[in-house]
């Protein structure tokens with residue numbers, strides 16, 4: 001048996017449902033899709049069956065620009081859980097469209113990350129089925 005096999009942990013999988021499948025399908029196509037209520041046009045994330053504003057059930061989606069700013073962050077250092085890399089910068093991003101999502105900040109040193117930092121989405125392909133979103137500093141991503 002390959003001695004490295006036992007170390008190759010599978011990446012954790014998201015729980016995909018009929019309500020959030022569009023989001024994960026979008027990431028595979030390098031699109032950040034955000035759920036929008038067809039009735040009142042409220043954006044919400046994570047996707048849910050019902051609009052939290054007007055309680056409508058007819059939901060659609062928009063493709064976000066991927067630009068935003070860091071609303072808050074936490075730097076996870078210990079315990080280091082494979083397959084994630086550490087320190088792991090977990091950020092709450094205010095998208096310019098007006099909703100928030102939790103993601104990961106990459107290629108930014110922990111001492112540089114700051115609330116208000118301008119960021120832009122990027123995509124991390126895990127395998128054929130799963131692509132994740134992450135964010136980069138808008139400055140180092142080239143504007």
Ligand SMILES: [Zn+2]
Nearest residue numbers: 037040051054
């Ligand atoms: Zn609504």
